[in-house]
Amino acid sequence: MKSALVTGANKGIGFEVARILAQQGFFVYLGSRDSSHGLAAVEKLKAEGLTHVLAVQLDVTSQSSVDAAQKIIAGSTEVLDVLVNNAGIGGEFDQSALDTGIDQYQSVFDTNFFGVVRVTQAFIPMMKRSAAPRIVNVSTAMASLSLAADIGNARYPKRYVIYQSSKSALNMYTVQLAYELRDTAFKVNAVCPGWTKTDFTNQQGTSTPEEAGQRIAKYALIGDDGPTAQYFSEEYFPAPANCPW
Structure with missing residues (x-):
């Protein structure tokens, strides 16, 4: 049975990804910062008949938490086939390139960028044992430099500089990771949900x-x-007129 780890999987998009992979026959590890929330998510999936799931406490901002999660997963499987780096935060609104303090940058980057690096590096050895390893980094169209550079477009979000910057960094990390793994079976991509x-x-x-x-x-x-080494977005962007940005 193939295995997958989804971070931030106790609710929202991460939970749906975990559900889909479980439906496809994967044993899915649901990473959740709060153990109780992760356990509740697992019980929900089991109630649907999806029994090959396990909640794993995983705070992507903590190296000790990431290492502990890796040991738990490695204790039940030698191979990890899929890693979905979904955990992310937006940070406080409104974010100004001129006025927002560095502490807010550090907080968002610690989850959205450094967290992805921590988790990816921790699980790469297990993924190298897979015949078809896949890494998906959850990004956003808001990270597009070309779209953001159209400063006259009022419908493009301009007040999320920290969130957007963290995801732009994630996109570059995705490409660089794919490049270093180019002669292997890995497929590494970034996707906007x-x-x-x-x-x-x-x-x-x-x-x-x-x-x-x-x-x-x-x-x-x-x-x-x-x-x-690609980025994918299936939904139109800039945002529609009713978007709160």
Whole structure:
């Protein structure tokens, strides 16, 4: 049985990705910063008949937590086939390039960028044992430099500089990781789930968590002829007129 780890999997998009992978026959480890929330998510999946799931306490901002999670997962499987780096935060609104303090930058980057690096580096040895390893980093169209550079476009978000910067850094990390793994079976991609109705967006958006989960899971399930070092966004951006940005 193939195995997958999804970070931030106790709710929202991460939970839907975990559900889809479990439905596809994976044993899924649901990473959750809060153990009780992770256990509740697992019970929900088991109630649906998806029994090959396990909650793992995983705070991506803590190296000791990441290392502990790796030991737990390595204790039940030698191979990890899929890693979905989904855990992320937006930071406080409103974010100004001129006025927002460095402590807020550090907080968001610690989850959205450094957290991905921590988790990826911890699980790469297990993934190298897979015949078809897949890494999907959850990104956003808001990280696009070309879209952001159109400073006259009032519909493009300009007040999330920390969040956008962290995801732009994530996109570069995705490409560099794919480059270093280019002569292997790894497929490494970044995917925007779209503007999704979750707690992250205060339940506003044009996509459901189920739709967003499908967009992410698609690239966890690609075949050997699938893409790598790419960024994918299936939903139109800039945001629609009713977007709160």
